[in-house]
Amino acid sequence: MNDHRMVVEQTDRTIICVSLNSAIDKRLLVPGFRLGAVSRAVQADATAGGKGLNVARVAHALGASVLATGFAGGGNGAWIMRKLDEIALRHQMVAVAQETRVCLNIIDESAGQSTEILEPGPEIAAAEKAEFMALWAEMCKPGQWLTLSGSLPRGLGEAFYAQLAAKAREAGAHAVLDTSGMPLKLALSSGPHTVKPNEEEFRQCFDADPRDRAAVRRIAAQLGEHGVQALLVSLGREGCLAALPDGRLWLAAPPAIDAVNAVGSGDSFVAGWTVACSLGLDVPDALRLAIAAGTVNAMSPGTGQVSREAVDAMVDRVQVTAL
Numbered sequence: 001m002n003d004h005r006m007v008v009e010q011t012d013r014t015i016i017c018v019s020l021n022s023a024i025d026k027r028l029l030v031p032g033f034r035l036g037a038v039s040r041a042v043q044a045d046a047t048a049g050g051k052g053l054n055v056a057r058v059a060h061a062l063g064a065s066v067l068a069t070g071f072a073g074g075g076n077g078a079w080i081m082r083k084l085d086e087i088a089l090r091h092q093m094v095a096v097a098q099e100t101r102v103c104l105n106i107i108d109e110s111a112g113q114s115t116e117i118l119e120p121g122p123e124i125a126a127a128e129k130a131e132f133m134a135l136w137a138e139m140c141k142p143g144q145w146l147t148l149s150g151s152l153p154r155g156l157g158e159a160f161y162a163q164l165a166a167k168a169r170e171a172g173a174h175a176v177l178d179t180s181g182m183p184l185k186l187a188l189s190s191g192p193h194t195v196k197p198n199e200e201e202f203r204q205c206f207d208a209d210p211r212d213r214a215a216v217r218r219i220a221a222q223l224g225e226h227g228v229q230a231l232l233v234s235l236g237r238e239g240c241l242a243a244l245p246d247g248r249l250w251l252a253a254p255p256a257i258d259a260v261n262a263v264g265s266g267d268s269f270v271a272g273w274t275v276a277c278s279l280g281l282d283v284p285d286a287l288r289l290a291i292a293a294g295t296v297n298a299m300s301p302g303t304g305q306v307s308r309e310a311v312d313a314m315v316d317r318v319q320v321t322a323l
């Protein structure tokens with residue numbers, strides 16, 4: 001096992017990216033794929049996946065110092081850590097007894113169809129959860145930027161992000177939260193610095209229309225009472241609405257592009273926002289970097305694989321308007 005303290009002492013300007021339910025994302029190209037029959041794949045590849053690792057990879061590509069953390073189990077967990085090593089992305093994972101999951105995407109290009117099968121992932125034991133909480137307590141330093149992304153593995157309880165966000169706030173660290181459903185709802189009153197629902201997550205969580213600007217302003221003000229400093233509602237190709245508790249509101253819009261694959265655009269957006277915040281950029285400039293990263297991700301087939309040059313070139317094409 002790693003020595004937690006040694007790594008954490010080096011992480012002052014480092015962004016810590018939490019990936020609790022990482023996965024090996026395996027893609028199989030299977031022409032004529034049929035249920036209930038034997039099929040042969042003509043191509044197979046695999047990447048270290050999960051939303052938190054996408055954020056980590058993009059922040060790393062944007063030039064930030066990054067530390068990925070979460071749980072890693074068995075041979076799959078070791079494989080993921082090796083993949084991070086290959087790109088010199090630092091990680092500090094809590095080892096778990098159960099195996100890290102594999103998520104399978106079966107693509108039949110001839111039919112234009114893709115079939116996804118997501119394993120549930122490991123169930124985290126109480127002692128493993130406690131070990132992560134101890135590591136988290138060390139990581140939450142004043143001014144530290146942290147990202148919390150994706151769904152929770154079994155065993156942690158739906159209030160786990162609420163607990164992590166509360167600890168961060170107590171310590172004066174800044175957590176950027178991108179999740180959905182009950183884990184999102186429960187975490188709001190713990191005051192994460194930023195919450196980033198997409199349109200559907202926003203509707204579900206707040207029972208409001210993201211295009212209703214008065215409602216977005218009102219919700220940002222309510223969240224502000226709990227310590228939330230920015231509400232970012234991402235709107236796919238329309239960009240995002242950014243609302244602060246004091247009533248300021250912006251629309252940030254990308255240029256029209258030919259989208260190839262927008263999966264992971266939200267994660268890229270979170271990476272851009274967090275890198276910008278950690279550098280002390282103001283809100284409009286942070287939105288430019290966030291939108292640029294999300295948009296560049298949508299322009300290529302990969303998930304969370306952007307180049308810094310492409311993002312830099314996109315930044316000036318983002319329109320930020322105060323509303």
Ligand SMILES: Nc1ncnc2c1ncn2[C@@H]1O[C@H](COP(=O)(O)OP(=O)(O)OP(=O)(O)O)[C@@H](O)[C@H]1O
Pocket residue numbers: 197198199234235236237238239240254255257259262263264265266267268269290291292293294295298
């Ligand atoms: N078709 C598109 N054209 C231009 N930019 C896009 C497009 N889709 C996404 N983006 C960019 O990425 C950002 C995030 O996208 P989106 O709102 O779809 O996130 P998301 O639904 O959370 O994605 P995911 O959870 O799959 O990572 C947008 O604000 C925008 O900047």
Ligand SMILES: [Mg+2]
Pocket residue numbers: 178198266267
């Ligand atoms: Mg998302």
